[in-house]
Amino acid sequence: MAKKKRTGPGSAPQAVAVARAPMTGSERIVWICLHLLVFMVPLAMSNVSVLGANALPLTYDQFDIVKVFLQRAIMLVAVGAWAGGILLKGGRIRFTKIEWLVLAFFGWLVLTSVLSIHPATAVFGKYRRFEGLISFVNYMAVFFMALQVVDRPSRIRSLARTLAISGALVSFYGLLQFFGVDPAKWGALPFELNRAFSTFGNPDLLGGYLIFPLAVSFSLALSEEDLAGRIAYWFVFLITAFCWLIAYVRGAWIGGAVALGILVFALIWAKAKVTAVDWSFSGVIAAIFGIVTVRSLTSPSDVTNVVARITSIFAFKEGSALTRFQIWEAAIAAIRERPIFGWGADTFRLLFPMFKPEAYTATAGYLSVADNVHNYPLQLATALGIPGLVMLYGLFIWGLVVSAKQVFVRGKGVERIVLAGFWAAAVGYLVHLIFGLSVTGSTVFLWLAIGVLLSPGASVREVKAPRWGLYAAAVIVTICAILFVGNIRYVIADNYYLKGRVVDQGQARIDDITKAIEYNPYNDMYRAELGLAWQDLFIQAITQGAAGDAAARQQALMYFTNAEQSMLKTIEFVPTEYDNYVFLANLYNQAAYYFDQSYIDKAIAIAKRGVEVEPFGPAIRVQLAFAYTNLEKYDLAIVEAKRAVELDPNYMEAYSALGDAYRLSGKLQEAKSAYEAALARNSGRSDIKQALTAVEASLAATSGPQ
Numbered sequence: 001m002a003k004k005k006r007t008g009p010g011s012a013p014q015a016v017a018v019a020r021a022p023m024t025g026s027e028r029i030v031w032i033c034l035h036l037l038v039f040m041v042p043l044a045m046s047n048v049s050v051l052g053a054n055a056l057p058l059t060y061d062q063f064d065i066v067k068v069f070l071q072r073a074i075m076l077v078a079v080g081a082w083a084g085g086i087l088l089k090g091g092r093i094r095f096t097k098i099e100w101l102v103l104a105f106f107g108w109l110v111l112t113s114v115l116s117i118h119p120a121t122a123v124f125g126k127y128r129r130f131e132g133l134i135s136f137v138n139y140m141a142v143f144f145m146a147l148q149v150v151d152r153p154s155r156i157r158s159l160a161r162t163l164a165i166s167g168a169l170v171s172f173y174g175l176l177q178f179f180g181v182d183p184a185k186w187g188a189l190p191f192e193l194n195r196a197f198s199t200f201g202n203p204d205l206l207g208g209y210l211i212f213p214l215a216v217s218f219s220l221a222l223s224e225e226d227l228a229g230r231i232a233y234w235f236v237f238l239i240t241a242f243c244w245l246i247a248y249v250r251g252a253w254i255g256g257a258v259a260l261g262i263l264v265f266a267l268i269w270a271k272a273k274v275t276a277v278d279w280s281f282s283g284v285i286a287a288i289f290g291i292v293t294v295r296s297l298t299s300p301s302d303v304t305n306v307v308a309r310i311t312s313i314f315a316f317k318e319g320s321a322l323t324r325f326q327i328w329e330a331a332i333a334a335i336r337e338r339p340i341f342g343w344g345a346d347t348f349r350l351l352f353p354m355f356k357p358e359a360y361t362a363t364a365g366y367l368s369v370a371d372n373v374h375n376y377p378l379q380l381a382t383a384l385g386i387p388g389l390v391m392l393y394g395l396f397i398w399g400l401v402v403s404a405k406q407v408f409v410r411g412k413g414v415e416r417i418v419l420a421g422f423w424a425a426a427v428g429y430l431v432h433l434i435f436g437l438s439v440t441g442s443t444v445f446l447w448l449a450i451g452v453l454l455s456p457g458a459s460v461r462e463v464k465a466p467r468w469g470l471y472a473a474a475v476i477v478t479i480c481a482i483l484f485v486g487n488i489r490y491v492i493a494d495n496y497y498l499k500g501r502v503v504d505q506g507q508a509r510i511d512d513i514t515k516a517i518e519y520n521p522y523n524d525m526y527r528a529e530l531g532l533a534w535q536d537l538f539i540q541a542i543t544q545g546a547a548g549d550a551a552a553r554q555q556a557l558m559y560f561t562n563a564e565q566s567m568l569k570t571i572e573f574v575p576t577e578y579d580n581y582v583f584l585a586n587l588y589n590q591a592a593y594y595f596d597q598s599y600i601d602k603a604i605a606i607a608k609r610g611v612e613v614e615p616f617g618p619a620i621r622v623q624l625a626f627a628y629t630n631l632e633k634y635d636l637a638i639v640e641a642k643r644a645v646e647l648d649p650n651y652m653e654a655y656s657a658l659g660d661a662y663r664l665s666g667k668l669q670e671a672k673s674a675y676e677a678a679l680a681r682n683s684g685r686s687d688i689k690q691a692l693t694a695v696e697a698s699l700a701a702t703s704g705p706q
Contacts, residue, residue: 021092023149024085024089024091025085026081026082026084026085026086026089026091027082027085027091027148027149029077029078029081029082030078030081030082030145030148030149031149031155033074033075033077033078033081033145034078034142034145034146034149034150034159034448035158035159035162036074037070037071037074037075037142037444037448038159038162038163038166038445038448039162039163039165039166040070040074040166041067041070041071041074041441041444042067042166042167042169042170042199042200042209042441043166043169043170043199044063044066044067044069044070044199044441045057045062045063045066045067045199045201046058046059046061046062046063046065046066047062047184047185047186049183049184049185050173050182050183050184051183052183056498056502056503057498058491058495058498059491059494059495059497059498060494060495060497060498060501060502061127061128061494062201063199063200063201063202063205063441064128064129064130064201064439064440064441065128065130065490065491065494066491067440067441068130068135068440068441068490069487069488069490069491071135071138071142071440071444072134072138072483072487073484073487075138075141075142075145076480076483076484076487077480077484078141078145079141079145079476079480080476080477080480080481082145082148083473083476084473084476084477086463086465086469087465087466087469087470087472087473087476088465088469088470088473089465090462090463090464090465091462091463092148092460092461092462092463093148093460093461093463094147094148094151094455094458094459094460095147095458095459095460095461096147096402096454096457096458096459098395098398098399098402098454099144101391101394101395101398102140102143102144102395104391105136105388105391105392105395106136106137106140108384108387108388108391109133109136109137109345109384109388110133111341112341112342112344112345112383112384112385112388113132113133113344113345115341115344116343116344116345116347117343117344117347117350117351117576118344118347118350118574118576119344120522120524120573120574121344121345121346121347121350121524121574122344122345122346122347122383123345123522124522124523125345125346125440126346126347126348126349126350126371127523127524127525128371129346129371129372129439129440130346130439130440131345131346131438131439131440131443132345132346133345135440136345138440138444139443139444139447140447142444142447142448142451143447143448143450143451144451145451146159146447146448146451146452146455147451147454147455147458148455149455150451150452150455151455151456151458152456153415153416153418153419153456156418156419156422156452156456157220157223157418159452160216160219160220160418160421160422161220163212163213163216163445164213164216164217164220164233164236164237164240165236166213167209167210167212167213167214167216167217167236167240168213168217168236168239168240170198170199170200170206170209170210170213170243171198171210171213171239171240171242171243171244172239172243173198173199174196174197174198174206174243174246174247175196175239175242175243175246177194177195177196177197177198178194178195178196178243178246179194180194191203191303192248192301192303192304194304195246195247195248195303195304196243196246196247197247198243200441200442203247203248203249204247204249204251204252204436204437205437205439205441205442206243206247206249207244207247207248207249207251207252207253207256207432207436208249208251208252208255208429208432208433208436208437208438208439208442209441209442209445210240210243210244210247210252210256211244211252211255211256211259211425211428211429211432212425212429212442212445212449213236213240214237214240214241214244214256214259214260214425214428215256215259215260215262215263215421215422215424215425215428216418216421216422216425217233217236217237217240218237218260218263218421219263219417219418219420219421219422219424220233220236220237220418220421221233221234221236221237221278221281222263222267222272222274222278222414222417223272223414223415223417223418225414227277230275230277230278231277231281234277234278234281237281237285238281238284238285238288241285241289242288242292244256245289245292245306246292248303248304248306248309249436250309250310250312250313250435251431251432251433251434251435251436252432252436253310254313254431254432254435255428255429255430255431255432255433255436256428256432257428258424258427258428258431259424259425259427259428259429260424260428262420262423262424262427262428263417263420263421263424266407266408266416266417266420266423266424267414267417269408269409269410270408270409270410270411270412270413270414270415270416270417270420271410271411271412271413272413272414272417273413273414292306293306293307302319322363323360323363323364323368324374324375324435326356326357326359326360326363326364327352327356327360327370327373327374328373328374328375328378329356329357330352330355330356330357330360330370331348331355331373331375331378331379331381331382332378333355334348334351334352334354334355334382335378335381335382335385335386337355338385339381339385339386340385340386340387341384341385342381342382342383342384342385342388343382343383344383345383345384346383347383348370348371348372348373348379348382348383349369349370349371349372349577350574350576350577351382351576352369352370352371353369353576353578353613353614353615353616353617354576354613354614356370356616357616358616358647360616361616361617361618361647361648362647362648362649365648365650365651366617366618366619366644366647366648366651366654369578369579372437372438373437374435374436374437375433375434375435376430376433376434376436376437376438377389377393377433377434379437379438380392380393395450396426396430396446396450399426399450399453399454400423400426400427400450400453402454402457403419403423403453403454403457404423406419406453406456406457407419407420407423407453408420419452419453419456422449422452422453423449423453425445425449426446426449426450426453429442429443429445429446429449430446489519489520490519490520492519493515493516493517493518493519493520493523493526494516494520496512496513496515496516496519497512497513497516497523497525497526497529499512500512500513500516500529500533501529506537506540507537509533509536510530510533510534510537513526513529513530513533514530516529517530524570524573524574524577524580527566527569527570527573527574528567528570528577528579528580528583530566530570531563531564531566531567531570531580531583531584531587532563532583534559534560534562534563534566535559535560535563535583535587535590537559537563538556538559538560538563538587538590539590541555541556541559542556542594556594557595560587560591560595563587564584564587564588567580567583567584567587568584571584575613576613577613578610578613578614578617578620581606581607581609581610581613581620582610582617582619582620582623584606585603585606585607585610585620585623585624585627586623588600588602588603588606588627589603589623589626589627589630592627592630593630597630597631600627600630600631603623603624603626603627604624604627604628604631607620607621607623607624607627608624610623611624616647617647618643618644618645618647618648618651618654619644619651619653621640621641621643621644621647621654622640622641622644622651622653622654622657624637624640625637625638625640625641625644625654625657625658625661626657628640628661629657629660629661629664632664634661634662634664634665635665637657637660637661638658638661638662638665640657641654641655641657641658641661642658644657644658645658645677650681651681652678652681652682652685653678655674655675655677655678655681656674656675656678656685656688656691658674659671659672659674659675659678659688659691659692659695660691662674663691663694663695668695668698668699668702669699671691671695672692672695672696672699675688675691675692675695676692679692
């Protein structure tokens with residue numbers, strides 16, 4: 001390669017001249033890609049009913065997988081264009097010392113992925129989270145591309161404008177949800193009615209993202225000189241702030257408040273002028289916040305009551321705060337077990353059953369499995385070990401400290417307020433991550449912000465195209481093209497998974513799930529679904545076939561065998577996923593009922609393995625109780641069912657299993673109490689009602705005249 005010409009802090013005039021040079025063709029592609037990323041990723045989702053279409057979503061995961069797909073597609077184009085431009089024509093490379101830490105962190109990610117509890121998850125990330133090695137590499141690409149082209153105030157302001165507009169659109173959709181006029185069809189939602197979740201699918205995720213447009217739109221409003229533009233930015237901030245409030249996310253409230261506080265400090269420190277427009281809009285926003293707060297006092301839910309939501313921050317021994325502390329307790333235990341290399345990126349769901357405290361099951365219920373620590377430092381320490389945590393947070397803190405001297409300059413007025421907006425957003429989001437969770441659709445903007453903050457002060461090197469540049473460019477473009485195709489396959493797989501879960505039945509469902517696995521063999525949920533699909537066919541065949549129909553029985557046996565083999569392969573693929581043991585134990589118990597008792601031993605064996613994976617899992621103990629009941633080992637069945645009840649006192653099926661074991665062992669009074677407890681938790685179960693009626697009749701008969 002030709003000799004590099006370096007410019008930097010030691011050669012300021014030349015550095016400025018190089019930095020102000022116009023964009024090359026490849027840099028312009030990168031610039032457009034960054035705008036597309038900032039604008040499209042927050043808005044992306046696959047539920048087309050929001051546009052008035054009466055159709056299914058394009059993917060089963062309607063939010064995160066679409067945002068991940070767009071991020072990766074856009075960055076593949078950007079990286080390919082930038083690298084191709086440098087290799088074919090030469091150009092400028094902007095850099096800081098922080099990239100050495102980025103490279104070290106990348107190497108550590110690779111090492112921890114290899115040593116992970118489940119390398120496939122560490123590389124690709126857990127379904128609906130996706131924060132594995134690949135996503136971290138994408139973050140790094142966003143950071144580096146921002147470092148290359150967002151190098152002057154006009155570009156910083158341009159990118160900030162795009163971010164604010166996208167944030168306003170996301171927020172406006174959240175307002176529609178708050179007022180009950182959402183045009184999209186969602187079905188039952190797992191959170192409170194009229195709580196904004198917008199294009200993120202979850203208020204917690206929306207709240208985290210909104211910290212970025214909240215801070216950036218505020219900085220744009222304070223720094224815009226044109227009156228009409230200033231008013232427009234204040235409206236953008238108003239919409240964003242309103243949605244930020246009605247997402248009712250406490251961590252996001254704290255993070256956003258910190259970000260706004262930093263911006264107020266930056267404004268005072270820079271001696272910027274505050275206009276009448278600023279004071280007027282501040283008053284309007286305060287009034288709206290007051291009205292929403294007062295109106296929320298009548299809400300039937302404490303979550304959507306602003307005052308109750310704020311006071312709940314300090315209620316450490318109840319509600320979500322209690323479960324959060326229990327999750328953190330599990331994370332700390334996991335860190336103690338593997339403090340250096342961790343368990344692999346985004347693998348917390350797989351290790352949580354091994355470390356969760358027993359009390360968590362009773363607090364959160366038997367169905368709850370935490371797939372995220374809800375505390376990013378602890379999440380990183382469990383995933384990447386303490387060294388990984390130190391490297392990543394060292395990167396963030398280093399970037400913020402280095403850029404602070406560019407951001408906070410005394411007496412500069414509004415000149416650097418937009419840059420301060422990115423700085424404040426990054427800090428606010430990091431504060432939010434102490435209480436919240438990191439997802440790719442939001443955390444990508446943290447890396448973008450760090451790149452933007454470092455770019456104005458970066459050193460610049462002029463490089464000439466090497467003689468072998470054409471061949472290297474061809475290799476890089478080919479790799480990017482292959483990865484682009486793989487990225488498309490990722491989404492196609494989820495489309496087939498959607499069809500298998502929602503649309504098709506029977507063999508068509510099997511074909512859909514098989515296709516999903518072919519397109520993405522690294523998603524254990526797809527693999528688990530295939531076993532469940534075969535199990536449904538087995539139950540359908542055995543229950544609908546005529547008694548004594550040998551052909552129907554043989555077909556049912558074939559379906560059962562396929563289900564068994566599929567579930568065993570899934571367990572082999574991901575041995576620490578607890579749910580799969582419950583699925584297989586249930587399958588064996590069904591086979592014992594419909595075929596012969598020999599399957600009971602298999603049910604017991606696999607259930608015991610499930611107990612080893614999750615000692616405090618009630619569902620697997622219920623399956624174990626069923627198996628012991630079928631073997632007429634009622635004392636053992638009672639032990640397991642009682643243990644399930646202890647773990648989750650609200651688990652109806654555990655009381656039902658306990659009632660069956662008591663009834664068949666002749667302990668009718670205890671059976672009556674167990675059945676009554678089951679019906680108290682689900683009064684609609686006719687089979688339990690019938691069992692209770694039979695027990696009461698037996699008790700009446702035995703207590704009558706002799």
